[in-house]
Amino acid sequence: MPNGMFINVIIQDKIKKNKELAKKIIEVCPVDIFELKDNELNTKEEFLDECTLCDLCINIVKDDSIIIKKLY
C-alpha cells in the first residue's frame, strides 16, 4: 500500500476489482490519485499528498470502501 507524507487513501478490497466503479473514481479525482494497475484500483504514491479533501471519490462509493486518512 503506497504512503503519502500527509494523506493516505485506503481502498477496501471489496471494490478493487469493480472496473465500472474504478473508472468513475479515476475520472472524478481532480489530482489523479487513482489508477488501474493489474486490473485493480490502486493509488499513485507520488500524488497522494496532492489530495484536496474534496470527497468526490467518497461520494461515488457512498460508504467506507474508500477512506481518506490524514496523517497529521
Add this chain to the structure above:
Amino acid sequence: MSILIDEGSKFIIQGITGREAVTMAKELIDYGSKLVGGVTPGKKGREVHGVPVEDTVKAFTDNQKIDGSIIVVPPAFTTDAVMEALDAGIKLIVVVTERIPRKQVAQFVEFAQQQNARIIGPNCLGIISPGKSKMGGIGGSAEATKRAFVPGNIGIMSRSGGMTVEIANSLSSSGLGVSTAISIGGDVIIGSSYAELMPLFDQDNDTKGIAIYSEPGGRAEILLAEYVKKSNRKLPIVAFMAGKFMDAMPGMRFGHAGTIVEGKADTTEEKIIRMQEAGITVVERIEEIPMKLKELIS
C-alpha cells in the same frame, strides 16, 4: 450605497465551464450575487450550479438586461469574449484573465470607451460591495469573503488582488468596513485606474474614505495625485506603497506585469512624493491604514 455593483446587479460569466470559473460561480451564488448564467461556446444546454450555459452572450441580453460580465477564459480567447460582451451592450466587464498582450487590452479598452462601457482588469480579482454582491473571485468562498469584507464606508482600490483582501481584513479587524473594493489589475494597461474610479467614489455619499494599494511602475499613482488636486470632494485617501526595494533595480520585473522601473517617475520614491503633495497620506505598513483613516474621517 456602493459603486459599480449592488444587490440588484445581474451578471454572467464568460467561460463558465472552466475549472476556476465553476468554483467562482458557486462562490458568487453562495455570497448572494445575482449570477444569471454563463457562456461557453458549444456547451449550450448545460448547467453550472443551477445556472444555464449558453453559446453566446446575446442569448442572455436578448431577453433581459445584463449589467455585467466576468471574463474567465484563456488569454488567447479573451479579446474575443470582451468584444462580444461589449457588442451585446454590456456596460461593466471584469477581466480576470492574466497574461494578455497589451495591444489586445488596449483594443478592447478603446472599444469599451466608444460603447460607454467600463472595463475592470485584466489580471484582477474583481469587485465587491460587501453584503450586497461581488463580481469575480475576490475574497474566495462566501464564508471567507464575509470574514474579510465587512460592510462599511471605506472604498478600496488595489493593483493587487491578494492585497485587496489583506487591506479589507485589516479594516474589519479595526472595526471599519468597506463600501466597495475594486481589484483594478496588475497589468501595464488596465481598463480603469485609480483616477478613473475616484469620481465614482466622490459621488458616493456613503464612502467616507479611500484605501489604496500601490506599486512601482506606470503612472497610475501620479494620475491619481493630479485628479485629487483638482477634485472638490477631497475624500481622505490613505495609500500603501509596496516594492520599495525595486527602486534600486531598474529594468527588473517583479510581481505584476505592470511593475517595472524604467524611469524616475516609475519609482516608489517619486510616486510617494507626488501623492503626498496632493494631500494623500502614505503609510509604511498595511496596519496603519485603518488607524490613519479613523483619524482623517473623524
Add this chain to the structure above:
Amino acid sequence: MRFYEYESKQVLKKFNITIPSGGIATNPDDAMKIHKELNCEVVIKSQVLSGGRMKAGGVKFSANYETTKKYTEEILALTINNLKPVCVIVEPKSGISQEYYAAITWDGVEKKPVLIFSDMGGIDIEEVAEKYPSHVSRTHLSNLKPIYDYSAKIAVSNVGITGKDLNSLSRMLKGLIDIFNKYDLTLAEINPIAKLNDGSFIALDGHMDMEAEARNYHQDLLTELNINKEDTRQSRPPTQFEIDGAAVDAQDTRGVAGNVTEFSGNLGLIIGAGGGSLTLFDAVTNAGGKPANYCEIGGNPSVKKTAELTKLIVSKPGVEKIAVMMNVVSNTRVDIVARGVIKGVIEAGFKPKDKITIFRIPGSWEEEGFKILNKYEVEYVDRTVSMYEAANISVKKMQEEQ
C-alpha cells in the same frame, strides 16, 4: 524582451527600411574580413543590451584593418553596465547631413501607442522635448482602426518637414508602425535616422522590445532571429538558481510557484502572491533581514511544485532559514502550501521546525493548515498578526541565532 541592435536591424530590413550594409563578427578576424569587403572607413559597435555604449567605449571608428582588429578585440572584452556583448556590428561610416529620431511606444495614460518623431536625432529625446518642444511631435495611434500612411505623415509634418523628405520619412515611419503592431512590441525605435549626403534616408541604429506575454505569438520571428526560449533578456541574465526556479514552475500548470530572483542574503523567502511578495520583501528588508531570494507563489500551486521550490530555496548555499508568508489568501489553500513547504524541507534533509522561522499564511483552509504545522512544530501566526509583524518575528529569530 529586448532585441540587440543587429536583430532590430534585421526586422527593419524585413519591412523595407534601409539599413547600412556590413555584418556582425564575434572575433577580430571576422571583423577585418567584413571591413575588407566594405572597403571604406567603418564603425564597430558593441552588441550589448545596454544604453550608453558610445560613452563606455563600445563604439569606435576605424580606417584601417589593423585598428579594426584591435578595436574589435577591445570592444568584445568590454562589459558595459555589467553586461557582456555578444558580438560587434561592422558597418560603413556614413556621410550624414542630418539626423532624426523616431519611436513608437505605449502611452499608458491614453492607453494607445504613441509615435514620437523629431528632426533632432542622435541625442537624448527627453532633453530635446524639454528644450526644443517644436522639434518633437507626438501622434497617438488608434488601437481599433487600421493605421494608414497619413498618421506617419502627420508626425513628420508636425515638426515642419515638407517636400521629398516628408514622403521618404513618412514611408520609413509607417514601416516602423507596422513592425510595432505586428510583433507586439513595447518599443520600436530608430535613433538616429540619417539623411545621407546623397539625400537618401537610412536607419543607423535600432532598438526594439517585445512584450514577454506575446512571445508565444511570434515564435516564427524569434526562430528567424535565433532567440531561444531560455533567453529571457531581462536587464541582467538569469542565474542558475533563477533558471532552476523557472523549471520548477514549469513542472505543471497548477498555480504559480517560481519566478525567483536571487539575492545574496541568508534568509530564504517563500512568499506570495504578486503584491504580497513586494510588500513582504520590503518588510523583511526593513526589519534588517537579508533575503536570499524573491519569489512568488499563488493560484494554489500543487504540493509537489511548492515542495520543489522550497527544496531549491532551502538548499541554496548561504541560506540558513526560511520564512513562509503571504497575504490573506482566497484561492490558494493554506493546507496545500503547508504540505508543500514541509515536504520540501524534509526532502532537502532538514527538520521543518529548525528551518522555518515563521509561517504566516492566513485564509482558506487555514484550520487544516494549522493542524499540519502543529504536527511538525512549526511556528505560525494567523491574520491577527500583520505581514510586517510576521517579517519582524522571522528576522528576530535569525538574529538570535547569531
